Amino acid sequence: MAGGGFGPGPGTGKEYPGNLTPYVIVTCVIAAMGGLIFGYDIGGVTSMDSFLEKFFPSVYKEAEGG
Structure with a gap:
C-alpha cells in the first residue's frame, strides 16, 4: 500500500530536530x-x-x- 505525503514515515517518531511552528508556516x-x-x-x-x-x-x- 502506498504511503501518504503528510503523515509520519516508517519508524517510531520524528527524524529531525526541528518543530513546525506558526512562524515556520507563515514564512513558507x-x-x-x-x-x-x-x-x-x-x-x-x-x-x-x-x-x-x-x-x-x-x-x-x-x-x-x-
Whole structure:
C-alpha cells in the first residue's frame, strides 16, 4: 500500500530536530506567494527584444529571421 505525503514515515517518531511552528508556516506561505507572484512576472521579460539581444543573441537572431 502506498504511503501518504503528510503523515509520519516508517519508524517510531520524528527524524529531525526541528518543530513546525506558526512562524515556520507563515514564512513558507510568504515564500510560496512571492514565488508565484514574481515567477509569473518574469515571463514577459524573456520575450523582450533587448533581453534576448543581450543574454541570448543566437535566439534573438533566429527570432528576427536571420
